Structures are given as C-alpha cells and as structure tokens.
Amino acid sequence: MKSSLGLLKALVVLMIAGILPLFIKQDYYIHLLILVLMWVIIGSCWNLISGYTGQVSFGQAAFFGVGAYTAGIMFTKLELSPWWGLVLGGWTAMVLALIIGYLCFRLRGPYFALATLAAGEILRLIANNWVDFTEGMVGILIMQTFSSKLPYYYMVLGLAACCLGVISLVMNSKLGYYFVSIREDQDAAESLGINTALYKNLSLLISSFFTGTAGAFYLNYMGFIDPSVVFSLHDISIQAILVGIIGGVATIWGPAIGALIMVGIQELFRTAIFGLAPKWVSQGHAMAFGILVVLTILFMSNGVVGDWSKIKRLFIRKSPEAAS
Amino acid sequence: MIIFETKDLVKFFGGLAAVNGVSFQIEQGEIFGLIGPNGSGKTTIFNLINNYFPLTSGEVLFDGRSIKNLKTHKICHLGIARTFQVVKPLARLTVLENVTASAFCRVNSIKEAQKLALEMIDFCGLMPYKEQQAKGLPIGLRKRLEITRAMATQPKILLLDETCAGLTPKEVDLAIESDQRNQSSGCNDHRHRTYHEGYYDHIAAYPGH
Numbered sequence: 001m002k003s004s005l006g007l008l009k010a011l012v013v014l015m016i017a018g019i020l021p022l023f024i025k026q027d028y029y030i031h032l033l034i035l036v037l038m039w040v041i042i043g044s045c046w047n048l049i050s051g052y053t054g055q056v057s058f059g060q061a062a063f064f065g066v067g068a069y070t071a072g073i074m075f076t077k078l079e080l081s082p083w084w085g086l087v088l089g090g091w092t093a094m095v096l097a098l099i100i101g102y103l104c105f106r107l108r109g110p111y112f113a114l115a116t117l118a119a120g121e122i123l124r125l126i127a128n129n130w131v132d133f134t135e136g137m138v139g140i141l142i143m144q145t146f147s148s149k150l151p152y153y154y155m156v157l158g159l160a161a162c163c164l165g166v167i168s169l170v171m172n173s174k175l176g177y178y179f180v181s182i183r184e185d186q187d188a189a190e191s192l193g194i195n196t197a198l199y200k201n202l203s204l205l206i207s208s209f210f211t212g213t214a215g216a217f218y219l220n221y222m223g224f225i226d227p228s229v230v231f232s233l234h235d236i237s238i239q240a241i242l243v244g245i246i247g248g249v250a251t252i253w254g255p256a257i258g259a260l261i262m263v264g265i266q267e268l269f270r271t272a273i274f275g276l277a278p279k280w281v282s283q284g285h286a287m288a289f290g291i292l293v294v295l296t297i298l299f300m301s302n303g304v305v306g307d308w309s310k311i312k313r314l315f316i317r318k319s320p321e322a323a324s
Numbered sequence: 325m326i327i328f329e330t331k332d333l334v335k336f337f338g339g340l341a342a343v344n345g346v347s348f349q350i351e352q353g354e355i356f357g358l359i360g361p362n363g364s365g366k367t368t369i370f371n372l373i374n375n376y377f378p379l380t381s382g383e384v385l386f387d388g389r390s391i392k393n394l395k396t397h398k399i400c401h402l403g404i405a406r407t408f409q410v411v412k413p414l415a416r417l418t419v420l421e422n423v424t425a426s427a428f429c430r431v432n433s434i435k436e437a438q439k440l441a442l443e444m445i446d447f448c449g450l451m452p453y454k455e456q457q458a459k460g461l462p463i464g465l466r467k468r469l470e471i472t473r474a475m476a477t478q479p480k481i482l483l484l485d486e487t488c489a490g491l492t493p494k495e496v497d498l499a500i501e502s503d504q505r506n507q508s509s510g511c512n513d514h515r516h517r518t519y520h521e522g523y524y525d526h527i528a529a530y531p532g533h
Contacts, residue, residue: 174432177425184414191374191408193400193429193477 006168006252017157021150030149034221036263037156041163041214042236043243043255048167049207050241051249052176054183055105055200059116061236062100062123063093063208067215068230069127072140077133082142085216093212094205101201108186112200117237124231139226142219152221159217160256163210168252170206179203180250234286242289246296248303257304265292327352328404328481333372333382335365342368346382350481367409370485374399374406386481400429405479407470409486413458419445420454422473429477441476448472 017037021030042060050056070092071085100119104112127134134140146152170176178199181189189196219225230236239262247258269285272278300307328350335343343365350356360366371377373384374396384392391399414422423441424434431437445454448468453461458469474482 173434174428174437177421177428177434177437180417180421181414181425184416185412187376188408188412188414189425190376190396191400191406191412192426192473193397194425195395195397 010164010168014157014161018154021153027149030153032263032267034149034153034156036259037153037160038214038218038221039239039243039259039263040160040256041156041210042240043247043259044160044163044167044252045207045211045214046240047244047249047251047255048170048179049203051244051251051254052171052183053179053200053203055204056113056241057116057204057207057237058113058233058241059118059120059237060207060211060240061231061233062096062116062120063211064215064218064236065120065123065127065225065227065230066093066096067212068219068225069134069140069215070212071216071219072142072225073134075142076135076140082216082220083145085219086213089216090209090213093208093215097204097208098201101204105197105200105204117233120231120233120237124227124233127227127231134227137226137228139224139229140219141224144223145220152217156217156221159210159213164252164256166206166210171252175199175202183250239289242293244303245293246303248305248307251303251305254303254305261292261304262289265289325352326350327387329385330369330373331383331385333369333384334380335368335372335377336380343372367485370406370483373404373483400477400479403478403480404483405474405477405481406483407467407474407485411463411466411470413461413466413469413473415459416457418455418457419450419461419469419472422458422469423476426473427476440478444472444476448475 020033024030024033042064045063046057046060067085067089070089071082074080074084074088075082096119100112100115104115128137130136131138171179178189178194181192181194182196182199186196215230218230243255243258243262245258246261247256248254265288266285268274269288270282272282296303300310304311326349329348331347333343333346334341346365346369348356348358358366358369368377372379372382375392375394376396379392382392383390386399386402386404391402391404394402414425417425420438420441423445424437427437427440427444431440442454445451448471450465450468450472453465458466461469471482471484474484
C-alpha cells in the first residue's frame with residue numbers, strides 16, 4: 001500500500017516535470033530547472049552514502065569531476081563524442097570509489113570523510129598541473145550538440161528519475177536495511193551478519209556512479225569544464241552536503257527539495273534579487289547558505305522533508321487538541 | 325554431541341590478562357551458564373568468540389571447525405548469534421525494522437524477511453511495540469529486542485550477555501520465559517538468582533584471576 005502510494009506520487013512529480021517546459025518558455029528558467037535536476041542527482045547520491053549509510057562524504061566533487069573529465073579527455077585525446085562520457089563517466093567514478101572505499105571502509109572513524117575531502121583536492125591539483133593530459137587550467141571546451149535547452153532538460157530529467165528510482169528501490173530492499181543498520185551501529189550490524197565493509201563499498205559505488213554521470217552531463221550541457229569548476233570543494237562537495245541537510249537527510253525526496261531551494265537562493269542572490277537590490281547583494285549567497293544551514297540545524301534538524309509536519313504546524317495554526 | 329568448544333582462550337590487553345586459559349564445551353540443546361564476578365572477563369570471552377577482539381592464543385571450535393580467524397559477520401552466518409550487555413539497538417529504526425534487518429541474514433527478499441521478523445517478534449512478545457522506535461523503548465524491552473534480533477538470524481547457538489542485568493525481577497522473569505523457549509544457548513550472568521532457579525543445565529563458574 002505504502003509503496004504504491006509513493007510510486008503514484010513519483011509518477012505525478014515526473015509528469016509535472018515532463019510538461020513543465022510547455023508552460024515555461026524562457027531559456028533562463030529551463031536552465032535553472034536543469035541545474036536543479038542536476039543537483040537532485042548529486043544531492044541524492046550524497047544522501048545515499050552519507051544520509052542513509054552514515055559515511056559522510058566531503059568529496060562528491062571528486063566523482064563529479066572524474067565523470068566530467070572522462071567525457072572531456074575522451075573528446076580531446078580520442079576524439080570521441082563527449083556523449084560517450086555519459087556512458088563511461090559513471091564507471092570511471094566507480095573505479096575511484098573502489099579505491100577510496102577499499103582503503104577507508106575497513107577503518108572506522110573519520111577516515112572516509114578525510115579521504116574524500118583529500119581526493120577531491122588532490123584530483124583538482126592533478127587536473128590543474130597535468131597539462132598534457134587534462135589541458136590544465138585552460139579547461140576543456142566542446143561544442144554543444146543542441147542549441148535548444150529542451151533536449152538537455154529531458155535528458156537530465158531522465159537521469160534524475162533513474163537515480164531516484166534506483167535509490168528508492170535499493171532502500172526498500174535488503175541493501176537499504178543493511179545501509180541503515182550500518183549507520184545506526186556498526187558493531188551491532190557486524191553481529192547481525194552484515195559485512196559492513198562490503199555494504200559501505202556498495203553504497204559508495206552506487207553514489208559515485210550517478211555523481212560521475214552527472215559530471216559527464218555537466219560537460220555536455222555547459223560545453224566547458226576546468227578543474228576549479230568541477231573539482232570545486234565549496235561549489236560541488238560542500239553544496240552537495242548543504243542540499244542534503246536542508247532538504248532532509250535520509251529521506252528520498254529531501255535532496256530534491258533541497259536542490260530546488262539551493263538553486264533558487266543561489267540565483268536570487270546572483271542576480272541581486274532580480275536587479276532590485278544593490279549590486280553588492282550578489283556577493284552574499286555564500287553567507288545566505290551559511291545562515292540557512294545554521295537555521296536548519298537549529299530548528300529543523302531533519303531538513304524540510306524530514307520535519308515537514310513541524311513546518312505545516314508553523315503555517316497552519318490549529319487548536320492544540322487538533323494538532324495532537 | 326558437542327557443538328561448541330573453546331580451548332585455552334587467552335586474551336592479553338597489553339600486559340593485562342583479561343582471559344587466561346578458559347576451556348569449556350557446550351552440548352547440542354544445552355543451556356550453558358557462565359558466571360563470575362564483575363570484571364572477570366565474561367563479556368570478553370563473548371567478544372573473543374565473535375572475533376570482536378583477536379585471540380592472543382587458544383582455539384574456538386564450532387561444529388568441529390575452527391572459527392577463530394573468521395570475520396564477525398561470517399561467524400553470525402555460521403550460526404552463532406549474540407546479544408550485547410550494553411544494548412546496541414539500531415536506535416532510529418522501529419522494532420520491526422531492527423528485527424527485519426537481522427532476518428536478512430538468512431533470506432533475501434523483503435517479504436520473507438518481514439515474515440520471519442514478525443514471527444520472532446511475536447515469539448518474544450514484542451508485538452505491541454513493533455512500530456515503536458528502538459530508542460524509545462525501556463531497557464527491559466531493549467534487552468528483549470536484542471534477543472529477538474539475535475534469534476532472527478536463526479542461530480544454532482545464542483550467546484546471551486547479561487540479558488537480565490539491571491532489570492526488575494518482573495522483567496527477569498519475562499526474559500527467562502522467552503529464553504527458555506530456545507534450543508541451545510550460552511548464557512553469561514552474574515545474577516545468581518537465575519541459576520538458583522535451575523535455569524541452566526550446566527554452569528561454569530569463572531573466578532577471574
């Protein structure tokens with residue numbers, strides 16, 4: 001019963017997202033929607049490894065960048081269409097995930113968080129300095145295939161739907177129970193017959209696959225990548241965490257809502273509240289995120305989705321009896 | 325038939341001998357008690373059996389084969405389940421989810437796991453609490469959840485670590501009642517009350533040092 005209701009909800013959301021471009025004609029808004037959907041993917045992936053499995057990743061940018069650079073380097077070195085990156089980007093990200101996971105997941109404690117943080121930064125420096133291979137800080141420029149934004153929109157919508165679909169399938173299976181058990185108590189999980197190292201690796205593999213694919217999509221859509229963009233600590237890795245936290249950690253829809261809020265706020269500030277506010281306001285988006293995260297953690301630590309009932313109570317004032 | 329055997333278990337933490345030369349045998353179907361004062365190393369023996377700590381020396385035999393170098397989760401799959409003295413529920417999951425997670429040890433589909441979990445929950449009398457979060461349960465029920473969860477892995481031996489410690493007499497009776505329906509278990513208890521009542525088949529009194 002419950003799962004069929006969830007499926008219905010998902011189909012309705014997908015349908016609304018599918019017909020949205022019929023009503024929104026301006027490219028600018030389609031662009032924003034594409035960004036939102038991309039962040040839905042990255043946020044959901046972070047949520048899988050960190051929210052559900054409890055292994056906090058500070059380096060989603062590493063997987064994102066590796067996916068993007070797979071597509072880019074195949075274009076510059078092998079003269080293949082960058083669309084091949086969409087097929088292979090996820091797999092190269094998974095190779096990176098295997099290495100990090102193999103090294104870190106036999107250990108407990110903050111090692112995984114530190115290793116992912118380092119991996120992102122190390123890869124950024126490598127991409128900056130290995131000019132022969134990655135073109136260095138000049139970056140990789142490709143010709144976009146479509147001039148219209150609609151094909152990209154439907155492509156990323158499909159990707160996001162796949163990603164959310166896979167994650168919700170996983171979370172409703174043995175894997176999901178195991179991931180959450182590992183988050184709650186590793187000792188108990190081991191004593192229940194759960195191979196914690198193996199299942200942490202599986203979680204990271206799924207997470208990195210979709211993040212890498214999103215990276216490859218980013219190159220195809222934007223037509224340009226450089227190391228400071230795709231391996232960015234604050235613009236990718238940290239933002240992935242913020243999307244998860246604001247939307248709601250360990251909820252299926254949390255990162256989706258989080259992505260909507262984050263991209264919305266980012267644009268609001270970048271355009272200085274659509275040009276209404278003085279120019280210096282546009283510098284303030286990082287601060288706005290900071291304040292938002294502090295407020296989220298203080299007042300609704302489960303995020304917008306996790307604490308939805310609290311938010312509802314805030315706006316719909318009922319008599320105390322009715323509320324309880 | 326002897327199903328489980330330890331030979332000369334020794335564990336040193338640095339220079340401290342926590343367990344020094346413990347040997348015992350458990351028959352199939354037997355309820356075996358291990359008693360001793362606080363700090364004598366009862367829980368440590370359990371941790372050695374499960375390979376939470378590596379043995380300094382000695383041998384653990386289960387079904388005739390040595391299990392001393394197996395990983396903790398493999399030992400569980402072989403059929404040795406344990407509970408924790410300091411309970412370790414999966415705090416933010418419900419009772420049903422807790423037990424379902426451990427039922428996946430033997431089955432793969434979610435339907436079968438839930439069915440098995442519900443059987444075990446019913447068997448241990450936790451039905452009224454199955455939708456409650458584990459962290460909200462009182463200690464007696466959390467200890468019972470530990471047992472339920474261990475049993476959902478369908479073990480051949482159940483290692484119960486102080487499942488009655490810190491409980492009221494009423495709760496102890498309930499705990500024993502659910503234990504007695506089990507087939508084979510190794511118990512560890514420093515409450516003599518339970519053993520006075522003839523609960524165990526055999527008891528190893530373990531004086532420590």
